[in-house]
Amino acid sequence: xxxxxxxxxxxxxxxxxxxxxxxxxxxxxxxxxxxxxxxxxxxxxxxxxxxxxxxxxxxxxxxxxxxxxxxxxxxxxxxxxxxxxxxxxxxxxxxxxxxxxxxxxxxxxxxxxxxxxxxxxxxxxxxxxxxxxxxxxxxxxxxxxxx
Numbered sequence: 001x002x003x004x005x006x007x008x009x010x011x012x013x014x015x016x017x018x019x020x021x022x023x024x025x026x027x028x029x030x031x032x033x034x035x036x037x038x039x040x041x042x043x044x045x046x047x048x049x050x051x052x053x054x055x056x057x058x059x060x061x062x063x064x065x066x067x068x069x070x071x072x073x074x075x076x077x078x079x080x081x082x083x084x085x086x087x088x089x090x091x092x093x094x095x096x097x098x099x100x101x102x103x104x105x106x107x108x109x110x111x112x113x114x115x116x117x118x119x120x121x122x123x124x125x126x127x128x129x130x131x132x133x134x135x136x137x138x139x140x141x142x143x144x145x146x147x
Contacts, residue, residue: 044091045073052094053107062090062110062126093131096138
């Protein structure tokens with residue numbers, strides 16, 4: 001007596017997703033989350049520029065991307081994953097700054113020398129990778145210490 005492949009497969013638990021299809025679904029889900037994150041980063045770039053009055057040059061300097069790349073982002077081209085992470089970090093920093101100073105003043109503040117940063121502008125501090133100094137300043141101001 002011959003049994004069909006389908007009946008043999010169903011008796012072996014073929015109705016369950018195979019390991020391979022589960023892995024594909026997990027990969028698809030992970031890829032989907034990454035694409036959403038990258039897409040969100042492109043939106044964040046436009047929001048950064050608009051909310052904090054930042055030129056493409058300043059966005060370029062704080063993200064480490066070229067001005068041409070920033071123009072692409074503003075046109076809707078999603079950034080690469082590493083750039084998307086940097087955009088997320090910068091957005092978080094600027095949102096914290098906006099709790100202390102007016103959001104529309106952040107762009108101007110970034111470019112002015114600041115004695116808190118030994119005469120460097122906050123933009124220069126960010127470019128040197130010393131954002132922890134700005135976070136420390138934010139924390140001090142939130143705690144009521146004017147430093």
